[in-house]
Amino acid sequence: MHELDVDDPASAGEPRGRVTFGPVDIGFDDRVLVPRPWTIAQARWAREMLQSLSVGDVLELCSGAGHIGLAAVHGTGRRLVQVDQDEHACELARANARTAGVDSDVRCGPMTRALDDDELFAVVIADPPWVPTAGVTAFPDDPVWAIDGGDDGLDLARECVQVAGRHLTPDGVLVLQLGSVEQCAKLETTVQACGLVTAETRTLDGGALALLCRR
């Protein structure tokens, strides 16, 4: 599925590989995660939710090269805001948005500081690092800072739930990626404290998804 152009010296300084991810063409390199094919399920679920929410913007937290959010909104005309704290990932996300013809506002910084208080979103997509610190050595090809979720793997997932709790519209939804449905269950205290409820979970080939909405 990956079409790497690593042999092309003309591509120096440009994304090292390209991949077709649903409806979008994505550039990436070894300073971000290689787009994982199974995560297209997260984009599709978010896109499906948009069909039942006639208005509202889309927020993607921990966007990396931006492919999940771009595949979710491509062709819908929805406004997209993408947040990642890594400057290089943000540059790739901006380039990928241009290629996809999506008008995306890519913001570089910690998710807790990237939004104005009054910004609301119909759909929030979040793909935080979710590997427990002790387990990151099992993924030697991945940048540690992109996958390390702290002791129980949920430090950043909790932040995503808190941000969603503050910035979802009343009928909005959060589509959250985690490593397993067991991790989803461990988030329950935070979910409830933020006034949200877990409506559904799904197991995927490489992880899990949870759909959260307001209580």
Ligand SMILES: C[S@@+](CC[C@H](N)C(=O)[O-])C[C@H]1O[C@@H](n2cnc3c(N)ncnc32)[C@H](O)[C@@H]1O
């Ligand atoms: C698991 S990667 C997901 C990236 C992308 N969605 C993908 O599928 O490749 C997690 C991303 O979260 C970003 N990140 C980590 N902590 C963050 C924070 N506090 N605020 C915003 N982004 C953060 C990392 O820079 C990394 O790009």
